[in-house]
Amino acid sequence: MRGRGRSRVLDIMRTPALFRRKCWPFLAAGLLAVAGCSDSSEPGGEPGPGTDGPGVTPGDGSECLGAKFLTTLGKSTVLVGAQMEDDTAKAAPFDVRYLYIAAGLFDSKDACNSCASGCTSDGASCSNSGGGCGWWGCWQYDQEPPGAYVRDFIKSAQTNGQIPFITYYEAFQASGYTEGEQQLKALNDSAFLGRYLADWRFLLKQVGQEKALLQIEPDMWAYLQFFPKDGKAQSTPVAVKAANPTDCGSQENNGAGLGRCMIAMVRKYAPNAKVGLHASAWATKTDVSQNTDASFDVAGEANKVADFLLSVGAGDTDFVTVEASDRDAGWYEKTTGSAAWWDPENRKLPHFHQAFTWAKAVSTRLGKPHIWWQLPVGNMSLPNSNQKWRDNRVDYFLTHPGEVAAAGGVGMLFGAGNYEQTTPESDGGNLVKRVKTYKDAGGQAACVKN
Numbered sequence: 228m229r230g231r232g233r234s235r236v237l238d239i240m241r242t243p244a245l246f247r248r249k250c251w252p253f254l255a256a257g258l259l260a261v262a263g264c265s266d267s268s269e270p271g272g273e274p275g276p277g278t279d280g281p282g283v284t285p286g287d288g289s290e291c292l293g294a295k296f297l298t299t300l301g302k303s304t305v306l307v308g309a310q311m312e313d314d315t316a317k318a319a320p321f322d323v324r325y326l327y328i329a330a331g332l333f334d335s336k337d338a339c340n341s342c343a344s345g346c347t348s349d350g351a352s353c354s355n356s357g358g359g360c361g362w363w364g365c366w367q368y369d370q371e372p373p374g375a376y377v378r379d380f381i382k383s384a385q386t387n388g389q390i391p392f393i394t395y396y397e398a399f400q401a402s403g404y405t406e407g408e409q410q411l412k413a414l415n416d417s418a419f420l421g422r423y424l425a426d427w428r429f430l431l432k433q434v435g436q437e438k439a440l441l442q443i444e445p446d447m448w449a450y451l452q453f454f455p456k457d458g459k460a461q462s463t464p465v466a467v468k469a470a471n472p473t474d475c476g477s478q479e480n481n482g483a484g485l486g487r488c489m490i491a492m493v494r495k496y497a498p499n500a501k502v503g504l505h506a507s508a509w510a511t512k513t514d515v516s517q518n519t520d521a522s523f524d525v526a527g528e529a530n531k532v533a534d535f536l537l538s539v540g541a542g543d544t545d546f547v548t549v550e551a552s553d554r555d556a557g558w559y560e561k562t563t564g565s566a567a568w569w570d571p572e573n574r575k576l577p578h579f580h581q582a583f584t585w586a587k588a589v590s591t592r593l594g595k596p597h598i599w600w601q602l603p604v605g606n607m608s609l610p611n612s613n614q615k616w617r618d619n620r621v622d623y624f625l626t627h628p629g630e631v632a633a634a635g636g637v638g639m640l641f642g643a644g645n646y647e648q649t650t651p652e653s654d655g656g657n658l659v660k661r662v663k664t665y666k667d668a669g670g671q672a673a674c675v676k677n
Contacts (some may be wrong), residue, residue, distance in 0.1 A: 234533065261648050287662070293596035293637035293673035296546060299501070300390060304670030305628050306598070307662050308392065310642030311651040312325040319662040323440065325392035327375070328430065331361030332401045332422045338429035342369035364429060373631070374433040377393030381437055384458055392440040394600070395430060396602040397423060400446050408454045410447075411463055414485065420470035427489060428474070431496035437468075439500045440598065442548050443489055450505035451482040452535045456509070460486065462538050494543075501545040503598065506532050506589045515585050516551065517567070519576045529588035541593055546637065548600040549586045553644025555605035555616035571623050579623055583634040590635035596673075598638035599624065599631070606657040607639075614653040621654075625661040628671030637673055 257534040287673035297303055303606045309325025318325050324380045331348045333339050339346030339353065346353040355369045367375040384391040399406045401423060402413035413419050425658035455462035462483030467475045467484040474492050478484030493502040506517040511531045518525065541547065552567050570578040590597045603619030626633060631639060640657055651658045
């Protein structure tokens with residue numbers, strides 16, 4: 228019975244619904260203004276000549292945004308981590324292990340006190356005999372207090388000497404609406420938002436006094452910027468005060484108030500955790516990660532995203548998360564006919580240097596270091612088929628850590644965006660090998676020389 232919750236979360240969090248790469252019709256028109264979801268970039272191979280190996284400091288770079296942050300975690304070099312199984316977590320000296328929380332909510336107004344009796348999610352019992360519970364808090368043996376799924380994850384990561392990183396991705400999953408503009412309507416339903424914020428509080432209480440990294444709602448902040456005509460969080464009504472007068476009573480009833488409330492709740496209920504929001508490269512209706520126009524103002528576009536995040540409370544966070552793609556480039560090429568490759572020689576756009584320029588600008592504007600999250604796990608030796616797709620992000624990032632640090636990056640976290648993608652367990656051992664090499668060479672200091 229105790230293993231049931233794990234298979235349940237994998238089924239839910241890796242569903243086709245989590246199609247987080249934004250090549251959808253409702254985004255296409257805006258994104259194609261500069262880039263779009265397909266371009267003529269060719270796939271790259273192994274990183275070419277001149278790569279800086281682990282520990283090598285490039286000649287110029289940004290201010291050191293990350294050293295103080297890493298020190299608070301007991302670290303001094305750029306973090307490397309993954310979403311991975313237990314055996315993989317023990318196979319290499321990973322710094323971080325991450326977990327998705329993406330599911331339904333309890334039906335009651337507040338979190339259930341027992342999974343065995345009286346707890347339901349979408350009408351289904353959360354007892355082990357109930358046929359399956361949609362609420363993550365009961366993915367466990369029902370005689371244990373709810374929340375063991377997260378508590379056990381934290382303990383497991385700590386046992387391996389790793390920092391637990393939790394991505395809270397519940398607003399879409401639990402809303403019942405279509406992802407994107409429609410899901411934002413649920414935020415102004417005080418009954419739904421009340422349960423949502425109660426669930427967030429419950430998660431934070433499971434973290435308690437432990438040291439952890441928390442990412443709040445990837446994509447949601449981008450939707451709050453993307454869809455309003457004025458691009459402002461204040462333009463989306465959110466029933467913040469009515470949903471949670473205890474924690475959010477002083478906040479505005481809009482997207483800005485929601486962000487600030489959720490961040491303040493971290494400080495109240497999980498005071499030793501570090502919290503960050505997600506910066507999406509497409510939030511301004513132009514997907515900078517796939518831009519092919521050499522004259523485009525990449526930093527200027529990044530500043531628009533950063534300014535929006537400041538409006539929802541990012542100034543009170545500890546870091547910001549950025550991502551390359553939620554799926555392997557080979558998967559996009561084979562299944563959608565689109566090109567998502569970044570040129571590893573940095574000659575033809577889109578390429579890695581453009582992505583680092585964007586991420587650096589976001590960090591500089593926010594005054595926060597960034598963590599690369601959910602980087603694709605594929606590599607060029609794979610057959611380009613189910614769960615074994617080609618990509619060059621693992622090999623480039625782990626042989627160019629100086630570039631990551633120079634841009635203000637403090638972490639490189641790898642993982643599949645859905646169940647079809649390459650994982651650390653299906654990549655032929657490449658990620659584990661690269662992490663060992665990176666660590667054996669001493670890692671990359673967060674500070675770089677100007």
